[in-house]
Amino acid sequence: MWKWLVLIVAGYVLYRLFANDILKKKKASEEESAAELQRKVASGEMVKDPQCGAYVSVDGNISIRDGNRIYHFCSYECRDKYLQSLEDGAHELPPQN
Numbered sequence: 606m607w608k609w610l611v612l613i614v615a616g617y618v619l620y621r622l623f624a625n626d627i628l629k630k631k632k633a634s635e636e637e638s639a640a641e642l643q644r645k646v647a648s649g650e651m652v653k654d655p656q657c658g659a660y661v662s663v664d665g666n667i668s669i670r671d672g673n674r675i676y677h678f679c680s681y682e683c684r685d686k687y688l689q690s691l692e693d694g695a696h697e698l699p700p701q702n
């Protein structure tokens with residue numbers, strides 16, 4: 606009987622330790638990635654997707670050129686929506702490939 610009780614308590618303690626550890630690690634990695642993102646934005650490695658506001662890498666291949674400006678997008682969907690909004694605004698469009 607005692608054996609079971611000890612096992613249950615030990616299991617509960619282990620579970621709590623484990624759960625705490627995971628939460629801490631998750632928080633730390635979130636803070637780390639936020640700092641990393643800020644650094645990349647500051648250095649120009651990451652730019653804002655003008656359609657949805659997400660930050661994307663300038664290495665990404667989903668981009669359009671508008672005059673001297675190059676816009677980068679997180680997805681083709683965003684790119685197409687942005688192109689559509691440019692069309693609606695009657696801007697000059699870069700050729701779509």
Ligand SMILES: [Zn+2]
Pocket residue numbers: 654656657658659678679680683
């Ligand atoms: Zn997007």
